Amino acid sequence: xxxxxxxxxxxxxxxxxxxxxxxxxxxxxxxxxxxxxxxxxxxxxxxxxxxxxxxxxxxxxxxxxxxxxxxxxxxxxxxxxxxxxxxxxxxxxxxxxxxxxxxxxxxxxxxxxxxxxxxxxxxxxxxxxxxxxxxxxxxxxxxxxxxxxxxxxxxxxxxxxxxxxxxxxxxxxxxxxxxxxxxxxxxxxxxxxxxxxxxxxxxxxxx
Amino acid sequence: xxxxxxxxxxxxxxxxxxxxxxxxxxxxxxxxxxxxxxxxxxxxxxxxxxxxxxxxxxxxxxxxxxxxxxxxxxxxxxxxxxxxxxxxxxxxxxxxxxxxxxxxxxxxxxxxxxxxxxxxxxxxxxxxxxxxxxxxxxxxxxxxxxxxxxxxxxxxxxxxxxxxxxxxxxxxxxxxxxxxxxxxxxxxxxxxxxxxxxxxxxxxxxxxxxxxxxxxxxxxxxxxxxxxxxxxxxxxxxxxxxxxxxxxxxxxxxxxxxxxxxxxxxxxxxxxxxxxx
Numbered sequence: 001x002x003x004x005x006x007x008x009x010x011x012x013x014x015x016x017x018x019x020x021x022x023x024x025x026x027x028x029x030x031x032x033x034x035x036x037x038x039x040x041x042x043x044x045x046x047x048x049x050x051x052x053x054x055x056x057x058x059x060x061x062x063x064x065x066x067x068x069x070x071x072x073x074x075x076x077x078x079x080x081x082x083x084x085x086x087x088x089x090x091x092x093x094x095x096x097x098x099x100x101x102x103x104x105x106x107x108x109x110x111x112x113x114x115x116x117x118x119x120x121x122x123x124x125x126x127x128x129x130x131x132x133x134x135x136x137x138x139x140x141x142x143x144x145x146x147x148x149x150x151x152x153x154x155x156x157x158x159x160x161x162x163x164x165x166x167x168x169x170x171x172x173x174x175x176x177x178x179x180x181x182x183x184x185x186x187x188x189x190x191x192x193x194x195x196x197x198x199x200x201x202x203x204x205x206x207x
Numbered sequence: 208x209x210x211x212x213x214x215x216x217x218x219x220x221x222x223x224x225x226x227x228x229x230x231x232x233x234x235x236x237x238x239x240x241x242x243x244x245x246x247x248x249x250x251x252x253x254x255x256x257x258x259x260x261x262x263x264x265x266x267x268x269x270x271x272x273x274x275x276x277x278x279x280x281x282x283x284x285x286x287x288x289x290x291x292x293x294x295x296x297x298x299x300x301x302x303x304x305x306x307x308x309x310x311x312x313x314x315x316x317x318x319x320x321x322x323x324x325x326x327x328x329x330x331x332x333x334x335x336x337x338x339x340x341x342x343x344x345x346x347x348x349x350x351x352x353x354x355x356x357x358x359x360x361x362x363x364x365x366x367x368x369x370x371x372x373x374x375x376x377x378x379x380x381x382x383x384x385x386x387x388x389x390x391x392x393x394x395x396x397x398x399x400x401x402x403x404x405x406x407x408x409x410x411x412x413x414x415x416x417x418x419x420x421x422x423x424x425x426x427x428x429x430x431x432x433x434x435x436x437x438x439x440x441x442x443x444x445x446x447x448x449x450x451x452x453x454x455x456x457x458x459x460x461x462x463x464x465x466x467x468x469x470x471x472x473x474x475x476x477x478x479x480x481x482x483x484x
Contacts, residue, residue: 001481066440068467069479201469 001065008057008078012085015050016128018043019085019092023124023184026092027117030099030177033106037096044089054082073201077194081131084187084194088124091180091187098173108170116152116181119145123188130195142192143204149185153178236261236401236431237282237319242296244277244286244455251277253455254296259401259448264423264432266446266463268439270478274455275435279403282433283319284312300400317341320394324406326386328378328393334361334370337378337389341397356396364392365422384415391422401431408441420445439479443467451475 022043029036058075061067067075099105123145130138156178160171193204237259244252252274259265267275280286281294284305298305305315328337338357339347347353357374361367366388370381378389387407394402404423408416423445426432436442442449443463450460451474459466459475470476477483 066443067480068439068443069470069476071480072468 001061001067001071004057004061004065005071005074008054008061008075011050011054011057012078012081013128013132015047015054015082015085016124016131018050019047019088020121020124020128022047022089022092024121026095027113027121027181029096030105031110031114031117033099033104035096035099037093037100040089040093040096044086044093047086047089051082051086055079070198070201073198077198081191081194084191087187088184091184094180095177098176102169102173105170105173108167108174110174112152112156113174113177113181116149116178116185119149119152120181120185120188123149123185124191127188127191127195130192134195134199136196136199139192139195139199143189146185146189149182153182234261235259236301237433238297238299238302239281240297240299242278242281242294242298244274244281244294245292246277246289247291251455252281252294255455255457257450257457257460259431259433261431262427262429263447264427264434264445266442266449267433267435267452268437268442268449268478269452269458270483271437272454273452275452276405277455278452279321279405279433279435282401282403283321284315285321287312317345317397318399319401319403320397320399322387322390322394322402322404322407325410326383326390328381328386328389330377330379332378333375334378334381334389335374338392338396341393345397357392360392360396361389363395363426364388365418365425366392382415384411384418387411387415387419388422391419391426395426399430401433402426404432404434406435406437409437416441439467451478453478 022040025036025043026040028034029040058079061075062072065071123142126138126145127142129135130142157175160166160175163171190206193206197203235258238257240256242252242255243250255274255278267278269275277286280289282298282305284298286292286294294306296306300315300318304310305319329340332340335357336343338360339353342353342356347356358367358371361370366385369385370376370389373380378386381389387410391402391407408419411419420441423432423434427447434442434446446463448460449463449466451458451466451470451472453474459470459472461471466475467479470479
């Protein structure tokens with residue numbers, strides 16, 4: 001059982017590293033106008049496969065050992081966290097797709113996306129550290145950071161709705177990407193919540 | 208952020224604190240108050256106060272020697288049958304102290320039935336007589352009444368369909384699982400108010416275990432069922448409430464789902480996750 005739990009933890013940490021890099025590359029590729037769809041798609045597929053492997057191992061551990069208490073909470077959370085990481089890969093892929101759909105976006109203002117992207121990347125990094133160290137304080141901090149990304153997205157959309165002179169291509173592409181970044185931040189928050197659940201057994205009601 | 212696991216056992220308070228699951232809906236059937244049990248100088252149960260709900264299954268878990276079996280034997284005064292054994296404190300059944308002066312232990316055992324680890328049908332008796340034995344001892348001689356009671360008890364023990372054509376075969380000729388259900392039928396025949404089960408499935412195969420577990424779920428419609436088990440998965444499967452005992456003390460008592468998913472005591476957590484015991 002302990003060997004299985006260690007293996008599960010290592011698989012999650014592998015997924016963590018891969019998904020974090022995938023998101024970073026996707027956001028950078030948008031900011032720098034580089035088409036990295038193929039690479040990012042490959043990594044997102046890899047994450048999806050890893051998620052399946054985590055699910056399979058989790059189910060095997062549940063069936064073979066019928067764990068309870070913190071072991072049960074850990075396995076249940078690993079399945080959720082693995083799903084979260086695979087979603088990060090998918091959103092990263094969606095971000096790189098925007099460039100393919102809209103073409104050259106070099107003239108667009110990317111400040112907001114850079115800021116929100118940086119915040120989301122920090123959230124992923126902290127949620128991974130919180131998971132690795134079972135750090136409840138860090139997990140709670142990730143949750144607090146999510147409000148900033150939410151507000152950036154909402155303010156941008158509200159502003160765009162009333163902007164008469166804006167470049168429609170820039171506005172729509174940035175809205176889409178900010179939406180993906182906002183969802184990425186949400187999943188980092190969920191990973192933080194899973195850490196809280198593993199350690200304390202308390203479930204956080206979702207917004 | 209406060210972590211939900213306490214690192215040390217809470218110190219016992221002077222005032223009696225009955226352990227009780229918070230969200231319980233049924234009334235209490237059995238209640239112990241500062242129950243202590245001894246085997247000679249060995250103090251097996253220590254100041255144990257607990258309320259057991261009616262029409263529910265309560266599982267008692269804990270490592271070997273933690274006092275699980277001793278505890279349930281105190282509930283129907285079987286503990287005192289062991290030479291050198293004694294108990295103090297109070298055990299209430301529907302509010303009446305079963306250890307009060309003048310209470311007949313035989314009557315207590317009739318009101319609170321017991322099923323043991325190893326099926327123990329009376330070896331010389333038929334299936335029918337095994338079930339009817341308790342009633343006959345209580346003076347019931349009317350054949351129709353005995354027939355009805357035997358059928359009703361075997362039905363309730365989910366055994367009637369399997370043995371209705373073999374009622375006069377020896378009880379010991381049945382399979383292990385059937386023998387255990389026969390013992391349950393025997394316990395039910397005297398119309399008890401609560402059923403105690405001491406590791407009732409540990410000598411049975413998975414299929415017989417599943418039948419007994421299904422039967423327990425039926426029995427709780429009518430009775431308070433208390434089961435002692437080493438099999439944590441069984442406790443998790445069948446019980447509504449679970450109590451964790453350690454060294455004769457009640458460490459934690461709560462709804463089964465809570466105890467198995469999120470125990471509040473470090474000791475419970477360590478036991479459940481196989482860190483000791």
